Amino acid sequence: MLKWTIFVIGLIVLGYVVGWQSLEPRAEVDRAWVRLPAVPGRPAAGYLTIRANGSETLLAVASPSAERIEIHNSLTENGRTRMVRLNAVETIGSRPLVLSPGQTHLMLFGLNEDLRPGQEIALTFRFRDAPPATTRARLVAAGEAEPENVGY
């Protein structure tokens, strides 16, 4: 009887494990914020955290408030920092991927110049496998630190 009980429990556990692995790819974005440019008309920079239930690739980002959004990486060579455009950025397994100042970030070109610090804009993220995700990003002034309580 005990053997049967253990066998049945084993089947249930196996079912959960297999079920989890075959889950549809999912990705969400949170803690998004955008630092407005010091000079209007210059690009703004966006930061956020991507969480996926497996390895996932971010392919593109769009917003009704910006003409174009690029994914950038900051590189420091010989003491000079420059930015390179990335075609995509990947999560490693299900570890959260954090886009933060001085590292991988979004660059928002042609941002609506009527926007002010404290307001929010919508950002939509397109992934290789997971369905698109939309989040709201808090706007902060140039030179202002990362806002607290920016999670949703």
Ligand SMILES: [Cu+2]
């Ligand atoms: Cu950049």
